[in-house]
Amino acid sequence: MQRVYFDNSATTPIDDRVLERMLPYLKENFGNASSIHRYGQKARVALTEAREKIASVLNATPAEIIFTSGGTESDNLALKGLAYPETKRRHIITSAVEHHAVLNTCKYLEKKGFRVTYLPVDQTGMVDPEVVQRNISDDTFLISIMHANNEVGTINPIAEIGELARAHKILFHCDAVQTFGKIPVDVKFLKVDLLSISGHKIYGPKGSGALYVRKGILLEKLNHGGHHEYNRRAGTENIPAIVGFGEAAMICQQEMKADYEKVKSLRDELFQRIQSVIPDVFLNGHPEKRLPGHLNLAFKGIEGEALLLSLDFKGVAASSGSACTSGATEPSHVLLAMGTAPFLAQSSIRFTLGRQNTTEDINYALEVIPEVVARLRKISPFN
Ligand SMILES: *Cc1c(COP(=O)(O)O)cnc(C)c1O
Secondary structure, eight states: OOOEEOBTTTOOOOOHHHHHHHHHHHTTOOOOTTOSSHHHHHHHHHHHHHHHHHHHHHTOOGGGEEEESSHHHHHHHHHHHHHTTOOSOOEEEEETTOOHHHHHHHHHHHHTTOEEEEEOOOTTSOOOHHHHHHHOOTTEEEEEOOSBOTTTOBBOOHHHHHHHHHHTTOEEEEEOTTTTTTSOOOHHHHTOSEEEEESTTTTSOTTOEEEEEOTTOOOOOSSOSSOHHHHTSOSOOOHHHHHHHHHHHHHHHHHHHHHHHHHHHHHHHHHHHHHHHSSSEEEESOSSSBOTTEEEEEETTSOHHHHHHHHHHTTEEOBSSOTTTBTBOSOOHHHHHTTOOHHHHTTEEEEEOOTTOOHHHHHHHHHHHHHHHHHHHHHOTTO
16 A cells, blocks of 8 residues: 655654664774763764754754753753742743643743743734733743744744844743744854754754754753753753754755645645545644644534554555644644634644655645545544
C-alpha cells in the first residue's frame, strides 16, 4: 500500500545528509566534550561548530545559544529560568493558543504565585499587538508569544510585539519551533530576548533543541551539575543530536526559498483539489500569513478522529490538534480560542506537508480523502 506522511508539524523524517553527519559521533567519535584527550577534543570541536551554525542562522552569537533536549525544555527553561530570579514583578502575558510546553509551564507558575494573562486571538489565530499593549501593567516582567502556531500555522507579528516589550522594559520570549528553518528567524529583527527551537521539526534528530538567550540576561538553571553550556544547563552534551541539529539548520537555511515554494505549492494544490471535489470544507487559520506546509481543515459533519483513523487505514497520515493532545477527544484549545464552533473544531484535521512530499503524494491523497469523507458523511448522525 502507498503511504503518505502529512504530519510534518508533529515531527519530520530525518534528512539523509543529517544522518550521515551524525553517524561518526555515534561510532568512533564518541568522546565526552568535557574530556581533555583527543576523543574529547573531537566532540568539543563538533559542539562548537554546531553552535556556530545555529547562531549564524538565528543572527546571534554562539555564546547566546544553549543546547537543550528540544522545544519543550527550551520553553520551560525560558519561562521558569526568568520567573525564579524575578523578585518584584509577578505578571506574565502569553496567548491562549500557545503550545502546551508554554501553557502548562504558565499554569505551573500560576500555582507558584505568578499571575498569567492568556491573551485571546482573532478568528485566524493571530495575536494583536494592541491587545498585548492593553494588558501590560507595571507588574509585567515577561511576554511569551509563539512565532507561528503548530496547529493552524498562523504567523504572529513578533517584531511588533518585541518592539512593545522593549519599550516597556519587559522580557520577550518567543516559541519559534514551528518557524525555525521554514521562514527567516532573525532574533535581532524579531526583537526577542529568548527564543526556543527544536531539531526534530526541521528534519533533524529528536531530543535536540536550543534556547537563544540574549547576552546579559539572567537565567536560573533547571539542571544543576557540571559547567556545561556556559554553566546554564548541566549534563553531558548529546553530541550526535547536536551535530545533526546544526546540519539540519544549515540545510534549511540554504534551501529555505526552494523548500518554501515547493511545500507551499503542494499544499495549495492539495487544498484546491480537496475544495473542488468535497463540499463544506473550511480552512482554519490565516489564509495568507501562514506557514507553507499547514492545511488545517474542517470537514463539516464528520468526527475528526474517525476521519484520521480511516485515512490512516488507507495510508494517509494526518493529525488532529497537536500531536501531544491527540488521543484526547476534547476539541483543540487553539480552534476554540479562534472562535471556531465546537462542532467544526471536532471536525477538523491538520495536514502538514514537508520537504519530502511529492506530487504523487497529493495524487494519492486525492484518491483516498474524497471517498473516505463521503463514506463517513453518509453514516454520520449529524447529517
Ligand atoms: C513541537 C513543538 C514544541 C515542542 O518541541 P519538542 O522538541 O517536541 O519538545 C514546542 N512548541 C511548538 C510550537 C511545537 O510545535
